[in-house]
Amino acid sequence: MTMTTREEKRSKVTIHFAGDSGDGIQLAGSQFTLTTALQGNDLSTFPDFPAEIRAPIGTVAGVSGFQINFGSEEINTPGSNPDVLVAMNAAAFKKNIRNLKKGGIIIANEAGFDKRNLRLAHMDESVNPLDEVRASDYQLYRVDITKLNREALQDLELGMKERDRSRNMFALGFVYWLFHRNLDPTLQFLTHKFQTDPIVLEANIRALKKGYHYGETIEAVKRYSIESAKLKPGTYRNIVGNQALAMGLIAASQKAGLNLFYAGYPITPASDILHFLSRHKNFNVKTFQAEDEIAAITAAIGASFGGSMGVTATSGPGMALKGEALGLAVMLELPLVIVNVQRGGPSTGLPTKTEQADLLQAVYGRNGESPIPVIAARSPSDCFWVAFEASRMAVEYMTPVIVLSDGYIANGAEPWRFPKSDDLGKIQAPYFSGKEEYLPYKRNDKLVRSWVLPGQEGLEHRIGGLEKEKETGNVSYDPENHEEMVKIRAERIARIADDYPALERIQGPPKGRVLVLGWGSTFGSIKVAVRNAISEGLEVSQLHLRHVFPLPNDLGDIISGYDQVLIPELNNGQLSKLIRQEYDASVTAFNKIQGLPFRADEVLEKIRELHGA
Amino acid sequence: MTMTTREEKRSKVTIHFAGDSGDGIQLAGSQFTLTTALQGNDLSTFPDFPAEIRAPIGTVAGVSGFQINFGSEEINTPGSNPDVLVAMNAAAFKKNIRNLKKGGIIIANEAGFDKRNLRLAHMDESVNPLDEVRASDYQLYRVDITKLNREALQDLELGMKERDRSRNMFALGFVYWLFHRNLDPTLQFLTHKFQTDPIVLEANIRALKKGYHYGETIEAVKRYSIESAKLKPGTYRNIVGNQALAMGLIAASQKAGLNLFYAGYPITPASDILHFLSRHKNFNVKTFQAEDEIAAITAAIGASFGGSMGVTATSGPGMALKGEALGLAVMLELPLVIVNVQRGGPSTGLPTKTEQADLLQAVYGRNGESPIPVIAARSPSDCFWVAFEASRMAVEYMTPVIVLSDGYIANGAEPWRFPKSDDLGKIQAPYFSGKEEYLPYKRNDKLVRSWVLPGQEGLEHRIGGLEKEKETGNVSYDPENHEEMVKIRAERIARIADDYPALERIQGPPKGRVLVLGWGSTFGSIKVAVRNAISEGLEVSQLHLRHVFPLPNDLGDIISGYDQVLIPELNNGQLSKLIRQEYDASVTAFNKIQGLPFRADEVLEKIRELHGA
Amino acid sequence: MERNGTAYSSKDFSSDQDVRWCPGCGDYSILKQMQTVLPELGINRKDLVFISGIGCSSRFPYYMNSYGMHSIHGRAPAVATGLKAANPELSVWVITGDGDGLSIGGNHLIHALRRNLDINILLFNNEIYGLTKGQYSPTSELGKYTKSSPLGSIDHPFNPLSLALGADATFVARTVDRDPTHLREVLKRAHEHKGTSYVEIYQNCNVFNDGAFEPWTDKKQRDANSIILQQGQPLVYDGGNKGLRLDGLKPQIVDLTEGFSQSELWVHDEKDATKAHILSRFFNHEPGPDKFPRPFGILYSEDRFTYEEAMQNQLDKALELQGKGNLDELIRGKSTWEVE
Amino acid sequence: MERNGTAYSSKDFSSDQDVRWCPGCGDYSILKQMQTVLPELGINRKDLVFISGIGCSSRFPYYMNSYGMHSIHGRAPAVATGLKAANPELSVWVITGDGDGLSIGGNHLIHALRRNLDINILLFNNEIYGLTKGQYSPTSELGKYTKSSPLGSIDHPFNPLSLALGADATFVARTVDRDPTHLREVLKRAHEHKGTSYVEIYQNCNVFNDGAFEPWTDKKQRDANSIILQQGQPLVYDGGNKGLRLDGLKPQIVDLTEGFSQSELWVHDEKDATKAHILSRFFNHEPGPDKFPRPFGILYSEDRFTYEEAMQNQLDKALELQGKGNLDELIRGKSTWEVE
Ligand SMILES: Cc1ncc(C[n+]2csc(CCOP(=O)(O)OP(=O)(O)O)c2C)c(N)n1
Ligand SMILES: Cc1ncc(C[n+]2csc(CCOP(=O)(O)OP(=O)(O)O)c2C)c(N)n1
Ligand code: SF4
Ligand code: SF4
Numbered sequence A, B: 001m002t003m004t005t006r007e008e009k010r011s012k013v014t015i016h017f018a019g020d021s022g023d024g025i026q027l028a029g030s031q032f033t034l035t036t037a038l039q040g041n042d043l044s045t046f047p048d049f050p051a052e053i054r055a056p057i058g059t060v061a062g063v064s065g066f067q068i069n070f071g072s073e074e075i076n077t078p079g080s081n082p083d084v085l086v087a088m089n090a091a092a093f094k095k096n097i098r099n100l101k102k103g104g105i106i107i108a109n110e111a112g113f114d115k116r117n118l119r120l121a122h123m124d125e126s127v128n129p130l131d132e133v134r135a136s137d138y139q140l141y142r143v144d145i146t147k148l149n150r151e152a153l154q155d156l157e158l159g160m161k162e163r164d165r166s167r168n169m170f171a172l173g174f175v176y177w178l179f180h181r182n183l184d185p186t187l188q189f190l191t192h193k194f195q196t197d198p199i200v201l202e203a204n205i206r207a208l209k210k211g212y213h214y215g216e217t218i219e220a221v222k223r224y225s226i227e228s229a230k231l232k233p234g235t236y237r238n239i240v241g242n243q244a245l246a247m248g249l250i251a252a253s254q255k256a257g258l259n260l261f262y263a264g265y266p267i268t269p270a271s272d273i274l275h276f277l278s279r280h281k282n283f284n285v286k287t288f289q290a291e292d293e294i295a296a297i298t299a300a301i302g303a304s305f306g307g308s309m310g311v312t313a314t315s316g317p318g319m320a321l322k323g324e325a326l327g328l329a330v331m332l333e334l335p336l337v338i339v340n341v342q343r344g345g346p347s348t349g350l351p352t353k354t355e356q357a358d359l360l361q362a363v364y365g366r367n368g369e370s371p372i373p374v375i376a377a378r379s380p381s382d383c384f385w386v387a388f389e390a391s392r393m394a395v396e397y398m399t400p401v402i403v404l405s406d407g408y409i410a411n412g413a414e415p416w417r418f419p420k421s422d423d424l425g426k427i428q429a430p431y432f433s434g435k436e437e438y439l440p441y442k443r444n445d446k447l448v449r450s451w452v453l454p455g456q457e458g459l460e461h462r463i464g465g466l467e468k469e470k471e472t473g474n475v476s477y478d479p480e481n482h483e484e485m486v487k488i489r490a491e492r493i494a495r496i497a498d499d500y501p502a503l504e505r506i507q508g509p510p511k512g513r514v515l516v517l518g519w520g521s522t523f524g525s526i527k528v529a530v531r532n533a534i535s536e537g538l539e540v541s542q543l544h545l546r547h548v549f550p551l552p553n554d555l556g557d558i559i560s561g562y563d564q565v566l567i568p569e570l571n572n573g574q575l576s577k578l579i580r581q582e583y584d585a586s587v588t589a590f591n592k593i594q595g596l597p598f599r600a601d602e603v604l605e606k607i608r609e610l611h612g613a
Numbered sequence C, D: 001m002e003r004n005g006t007a008y009s010s011k012d013f014s015s016d017q018d019v020r021w022c023p024g025c026g027d028y029s030i031l032k033q034m035q036t037v038l039p040e041l042g043i044n045r046k047d048l049v050f051i052s053g054i055g056c057s058s059r060f061p062y063y064m065n066s067y068g069m070h071s072i073h074g075r076a077p078a079v080a081t082g083l084k085a086a087n088p089e090l091s092v093w094v095i096t097g098d099g100d101g102l103s104i105g106g107n108h109l110i111h112a113l114r115r116n117l118d119i120n121i122l123l124f125n126n127e128i129y130g131l132t133k134g135q136y137s138p139t140s141e142l143g144k145y146t147k148s149s150p151l152g153s154i155d156h157p158f159n160p161l162s163l164a165l166g167a168d169a170t171f172v173a174r175t176v177d178r179d180p181t182h183l184r185e186v187l188k189r190a191h192e193h194k195g196t197s198y199v200e201i202y203q204n205c206n207v208f209n210d211g212a213f214e215p216w217t218d219k220k221q222r223d224a225n226s227i228i229l230q231q232g233q234p235l236v237y238d239g240g241n242k243g244l245r246l247d248g249l250k251p252q253i254v255d256l257t258e259g260f261s262q263s264e265l266w267v268h269d270e271k272d273a274t275k276a277h278i279l280s281r282f283f284n285h286e287p288g289p290d291k292f293p294r295p296f297g298i299l300y301s302e303d304r305f306t307y308e309e310a311m312q313n314q315l316d317k318a319l320e321l322q323g324k325g326n327l328d329e330l331i332r333g334k335s336t337w338e339v340e
């Protein structure tokens, strides 16, 4: 390899970093993300953790991946087939090579392809797969990262193991060189991270720089430059979904003038919300790690009763446990936010994979008639808005609200033109005005009861899970009263839809052949697919639901403008069921249940199919 | 009152017994039921317990009721407006008088209408409401039961309190006289019940007989005779729903050659199933009172894993707690029966009242794609058949099966032409044949895996809630495998519908204007309503679903034969949702959410309305 | 949560709802003593909250003129934990039954005890499921015949005080519905204890389990069968006729009428965990002359920081370390860039 | 469940699945010792069942060539209860973690202990949530810094052995992953005990909580910090240098090198509940010379009827009283009538 380096401009690149769980892939990925964001590209990322078990080193089960899609154009998904594969060992190569685009780049750590690693990856020990890569298929960089890195750190007082820990920085450095990335953000990050350990800091910095310089040394074939994206003007930051969600909760509590009380029980992929909030106690946030999910939600209910904003988050199995308490919250009519960061089910299922299969559980998973609004986030940054909106609804309408996120957007990242706190609407709790006699279940014109907190003199009252008399809230077994209360509870939730903003079509004509209707995390893939379909000349539009229950009032009208409604979902057709039961529409369910997000081309293909193409 | 007694024939009579919780109303009611059944009438009963609290004596909240509808014609409901009201006190009178048919009979215990009782019933103390009853409106018997009864027992060595305890027998005796009932069954019952307490026995016998003779003494206005019903020939018994359900479980376990393992946590109105089974340990029934509903279902799963027929029963709030474990059962593919005896919701709701509002919870209330068959009982005796059928499905298809009953049929009774054990089909568990290599998740042509029990040599294997590799059942995170497994699990449940018997119309033409489609306990009311509508000349048919999930394959065809489908439900329209989402039909939901069953005339009125009448 | 100004009377704590327990139920007495003792406790009514689960006993909050929540079965300790942690100003009382608290709710109970919020948990133990009409409970004695155990219960019952001690409760006491003075005294001590006070109250269910506690309530038997614990006092019972001493680890009953000196007796020390352990094990279901008397009063009491204090300290510490949270800074994060 | 015929080797208990714990995890050692000791226990493999919940530790059943179920979080004791009650022939082992068994599953655990089925519950205590990547657990020490407690945990931890004793467990023991011989010995005793055997196993999570048990595993420290309990033997530790005695209820450390005689020492008696209680309270999180050593071995063991026996007895009794159930008679009931 002694060609001279050429330069090429690209509008979009997808890189997949892969290596053993211990190889620091997630760190390298998130550094690349940050650097790229700061260089002004639009981007979307998707970490692909190994399944919850810690698999033995070197095995395919133990491969950790991180994919980033970035460019000068609008980016909506982490990309389907990567242009670049960084493979730290044979298992990482084996797992990901089939996805790599033809003509793509492989950066392979030579030392990870020895007999031992081949054996661990259950590959033929006698053939180094790198020898089999044809130059016509891929651009292969075989780099003995382990060796080069060790050499670079020779003089440092570090054990072999500790030296090898900075291999990820070496690889990252090389990728930075290939894509003209700026080293500074990562250098700053390392300096902060290892401030108490100068030797390790030195090792990492050297590794990063050595990797970068390695590019120059070998005169690699091509370097790529990607111009900044033409994003809406403004100030941006990079944001991960779960972080955004937690921040949305904090923002809402501040805007509502309430203390945030978060009760959770760890569960993948929701735990990071607990972790984040527990680091932000200076926002008057109390976090409570409960003994289980039932204790978490009931403690949150207790906190709401006491005048805080009670919140709990979990994933599918934990959500199943909260059903009974959700019914209580329906009866109490207190603010409560319940977040379900969905993962692959049923049962323990695929804990580290993504899915949208808890929608019907959210809408119907309780005994009795117990309607609860359900809203879903569409992207990492949208988690902020959805958390904020759910909190607002919970407080202003005095109701539990379920937020659906999923593993894909919870762990994914994207640039975010974040709002100013002043631009966030104020949230007004319906406190009792004190002007008339206080009846706990007397309602305003939106059928919302007023809120009185323990500690308020003279307004002592009792609430509970038995059916209540209409206004007084006293226990009542009267038949007509029960029917009336069931209807009121249904109506008050239904009426929330009256306050939704009008639905906005994302793209495509207002009437036509095909409407692609989505909800939740499929937004990005659908957006790319529909954009491409339109550019192919197909008559197709995109609509995306934030509020999945109650459905928006204007949805029926919009749907009726199209011959067909295509509903892509990462489940076996759950929104399709809800739509069919409400509207007279020709619905085509398009389902993927692989623990993975849609690739845009999968959706595009389906759109073509519906056009008879 | 010195008229001579006349005789009148009636084809149908509805009697409502009412008194304080302590008045022995339920006992009187069940004795009347048994006697009437033995006299060959068709009948249907409905006990109306006071709400779970034990209200203070004499209050309306403390009134216990028991209604029986019996006759020489076919009886399908406990009747709407009673012909006879037995009121042991003012509160019982106050609560029930408005339902009594014009011209009906009131039997009032004079002592229960003194000032104290009027006060307790929150009635005007200065007016005895019995004085206000106009002879043109009702036939009133004012009987000083308390006094007469005390007098009759004067010479017995019993305290006043204990004497008063047999007042119910006095009242019952009088009713027996009025309706020509045979005293023997009750005399036998008393003799058995009080075998160890001869004085109490004597008191009860005397009270019963005194009440009977009282009729003669006062020369009451009219006696009524009701001929035996023209029921299908055969041997009959009287049966209560929860008993029937428990017996169905025992029968199924015997027919399957399995031990029954029942795990339950007490909850109204399901507890009687536990009580019944715990008295039948001589059928190799093990009953386990668990610490909560989650322990109950998981213990049942453990028992099924061990080779028993695992069963658990509960009601709404308990069902909500079982959601997570249901998902596990879906993954394990083991036999399991889960009974939900529904009650008024949401949350604790109306625990002693009936409702059908847990249907969507049964169908959708779990995380992930986790289909479970759901079948529903239509009457007290049908609880037997549904329990048997659910057990058969669970064992033969290796799946959890949800049974829906409700408080109305669980506590209600009817005559039952019971089957011989030989006529019950055999249940064949899909045990591993041993002929080929054992793979835990290898399936037969119905997609059912074979069953191997711990204790079988050489077939040791592990199962669990993580996604599994297709045939081996080993843990698998493979995307395509997951999709395939989700589809297989859906398909194997969907295919159960292929084995359903063809749907049978209950009455009415095979095509026409209106189809009344019901499920569960509303069967009887709908049947009467449709019969009456037909006799009024309306074009209406009745279809009733036993299998609510998956829906029968032939349902769509049948539905399409009618202009309109009327779906009466004791909820806010849940089956309606399922039907709308599956079929293109003009569905009218007719809902009652009062904790009470439909009255036939309510449904009839709705049918008329649909006919534009 | 202290009240200034005019004093309350017990009536101030009665709500307007009809009390709907069975006539004769022991719950009435507990309600009455609670309403009677409250004016002495100096709690401002506006800060008083009762949280219950489901059961006859759990109807209690409806009858109290205070804030209250009748939650769901078994979860009251968790609801109370959230409430108290969120709002430490409140005086929070959990009302639970032997089924609610020890069967379905056992886990929340033991976790509440170890966490030690400053709340009071009153467990109305009637050794039966009352509301569901008479099944055996986790405290029903072995062999008990009930609707769900027609051949007798085979479940070894919990010892509710041993369990609490095992869960590191900081205040463990027992009292009984039929002894109003003692009941009020224990309620008062429970209130005064800073930390989770766990009080088992023997409560007669005269409908489904009448007489379960007769050995300790019946005038004729109770003196011989019960011992009233008093801090710093020797363990004497049976009208002064009997006492307890310790022989090493072994407790012994001694006859004080036979000249045994009081000075050799075991002196009650509610701070001594081992003594509390031994006392909690006086748990024979059918007492008799050679059996140890059932102890009533405060078996154990320990000072330990409360959960809500520790939680608040962390908020203070976070303020100190991180400064008051600034929403704009939070949203902006550490690295941003401009697009023009 | 005893096996006749050829003996097993440890390999016979290895399943064909790759073991997927982190390299260096203490779980490996426990797995190995289990597989090593099983051939000695005489259990027929076909009757051997492992039931677990969710957690790193709960993957255990997949690696055992036996019957097994990886159930849901916290519910393994309930699954095992149903399994053993339904099928008493089986040798049932519950594998659980400190989160699985003491957090979400605490209630099932204590109920299993009081019921006393003849099962073995092995609680792998690594004082952390491993599988969810490092949050504090109900056994994490106060002040512990974890992902969910960045300012230190404020939850007073459970003492897992005290809790079990409080729940009336009939067999309570402690052992540690790093002492294979002791581990095997305790597993054997657990198997032999008829009733629920509760074994806490200290297990190092080298990824999220490395070194949590160093005071009791590190060669240099462990002798001074641990005491190995042996039935009937005096409590001696630190290589024979130190011993324990009882002064009334109070345990004391005595220096055996200073001429203190062994005969005055506390003699271990696993049948003595009070002694077990005191031993379980040797639970100081940071041991030191004046602190009591952490006990390993069987703290307590008691004979009590098992639940499944009692259940079977009732079936037998029902047979005796009611005769073998006849389905037709059941369905027919007591009163019937004919319609012609
Ligand atoms: C989830 C759930 N399961 C079961 C029930 C039924 N239930 C109501 S109260 C109760 C037990 C009551 O016993 P206890 O707590 O001892 O209270 P008591 O009535 O004896 O005062 C049960 C099982 C319920 N309400 N909710
Ligand atoms: C209902 C439910 N809630 C939460 C989880 C997530 N979860 C899995 S394992 C675990 C705790 C594991 O800790 P531990 O029992 O100590 O096992 P370890 O991994 O440390 O061996 C949690 C919270 C889950 N799987 N199910
Ligand atoms: S059932 Fe028992 S506990 Fe419940 S109110 Fe009646 S007497 Fe009291
Ligand atoms: S995370 Fe800890 S407990 Fe889990 S496998 Fe790794 S070392 Fe073991």
Ligand SMILES: [Mg+2]
Residues within 6 Å of the ligand: C055, C097, C098, C099, C124, C125, C126, C127, C128, C129, C130, C137
């Ligand atoms: Mg009770």
Ligand SMILES: [Mg+2]
Residues within 6 Å of the ligand: D055, D097, D098, D099, D124, D125, D126, D127, D128, D129, D130, D137
């Ligand atoms: Mg752990």
